[in-house]
Amino acid sequence: MQTWSEQHDLVRAMLDQVRVDGLFTRGEAALDDTWDRLGVSDHPTTAALRNRLRAYVGRYGRGLPVGERLVGSTDVLESAFGVQKRLSRDQSQNGLTVLSAGLGALLGEVTPEQMRADIDRVPEKAVNNWAARTFGKTVQWFRRRFVNPGPCTTNGEPNPG
Template identity: 25%
Template structure:
């Protein structure tokens, strides 16, 4: 199984050449991201939407509305993480509808910084539904594994999903074509993972730790602390750390620093979770 990168693809072909009883499968997460890329990368409306996100982020990141900033866009593997970009404006509209923004955002401010979202509402519905298709397939494979039986089940789900937008039904067809093509390589009754997320997560964690020199947050904080203030013995440092509870520290932060951006986000977006189930999104 590979993400079809040139090195992995070449290595897989070499291996299969020496062991023809095996086959090479496409990692479903990467393939679905490529299908989204094919669908949206040259879409003028989608690229205009991304530009608006960047523009809004730049306008409010240094203001008291910074907690409402759109997510930062990735330069690499963009289509593996676009769900947050598409759902951010939906959450903004829902937060406004519920009245979560009243105390901090005037009508004039909302219109100035977020009014543009309304011109993308129809497109956002389509993109959200396409993302729901992707996430539904990934979640089923994560839980059940990849098999011919699963592909048949997904085929039936798509058939009865009642999606009305042509671009969504066409996208469902592309996803199903991929699943059926890969399932033909399986032995009847065989169940495989078809995702490399766990392995890649492990690699990512290793890189993060290695990049920090193995110190992590605690190690770096101790280094910084050693530069400032009165020199303390190990015993004194231990006593000071143990005498301060997490609750007291949080209380001090709240009184001294004030509400954090994360805290404000929780307030603004409370109750705005976007339903991403296949049944709700496509029926």
């Protein structure tokens, strides 16, 4: 039971780091520091799990430039998409919007000067064309169009929900 508990603690610590800090150059070292404070045993299964988790964090973080991070949690991405949908209001009802082009600015560090330069450099029409080519029709669009095409039932009576 103690071995299982230690392994559970290792996994939780790794997930906590990746969810909050993402994947980054010194991710393995940060994880080792956290795990050292846990004081886990050298049980062979625990050591094997620790090595596999460490390898995962290292594989995706080791080659990144210092200061750059990869998002390591769908929670962060879902929150970013939620912000986009709020910003685009009624245009977001079909799923992803052209504001998806701004995910880097939303999740990364960008100065107002960089943002202004990018806005001035790229015409809105080019962004809209890119979004139309990249996203196409969304699942929500198809669902409304073909699965639930309207508020009426087959007998012509309104569908109460």
